[in-house]
Amino acid sequence: GKFGTYKKVEIMIEAIELIRRRTNQNLEIVIAGADSPNTPGYLESVKKKYAHVDQLCFTGYVEEETVPTIFEESAVVVFPYTSTTGSSGVLHQAGSYGKAVVLPELGDLSTLIKEEGYKGEFFNSYSVSSLADAIENILAHDSYREYLAKANYRAAIAIPMSKVVKMYIEYFKVIQVAKSKGFTLDVPLVEKNIVF
The missing domain is CATH 4.10.910 (30s ribosomal protein s13; domain 2)
Incomplete structure (x- = not known):
């Protein structure tokens, strides 16, 4: 993704830190993508702000041949959006790799997702605890994560x-x-x- 405008990663980092405190789970945070052209230096400032956070990885721009690895190695894909312009290309990619997703409860996005057959855990886009709860709901229940992953795969392949x-x-x-x-x-x- 392109981060810094309506995609903000701070909430996700803080949500994972909250889950770690609650559960002692050893979770890795991978932020795959680069700055939006409108916010140069955004991710570098986040790196500095959260330098104390363990297992926080910034991939930078993800080359096409590396995209499968990023998705295949993830347990869940988080969409830390504060607003949207409709559907999400990354959601379609996550679905094509059969991944469970955590999405903001934003009118147009949540409506489109349901219409397209995708499933996920929703969260308040400005609440760290809401995001932590959503991520934890998926990570705590393998069968639920698999259910979401399969539903998203079916949705992704429904429209070739x-x-x-x-x-x-x-x-x-x-x-x-x-x-x-x-x-x-x-x-x-x-x-x-x-x-x-």
Whole structure:
């Protein structure tokens, strides 16, 4: 991901620290990604602020060939978002690798996730204890984690990439036609009930 704007990692680090105090679990925190172009130096400042935290790993930009390893070695994928613009590409990746997810309870994201068939634990995006509870609920119950992982895998493969590409091409065509007619599309097509 690109961190620093609406993706903030401090809450996740503090939630894991809270879980460690509660349970004495030996958890590793992997922050996979780089700064958003709008927030240069963000992750470096987080590294300094949390230098005392054990097993805190910053991968930096993740090369495409390394993406599978990042997902395969994780027990849970956490989305420390404070806002969203709809669906998440990382969620689709997590699903394709069969991972349980922890997501913020944000209107558009939680609605889209449920509509697409994904499942996860939800948390208040500004509450460390809410995030800690959500992560702990998954980590404490292997069968629940496996249930979420399988549901997310099924959701990810339900729409093959060829269909996603076709949907985007059709969307771009609609934009092109609208522009040629002098219209602007200020509302996403999903909200206008245009189905691909």
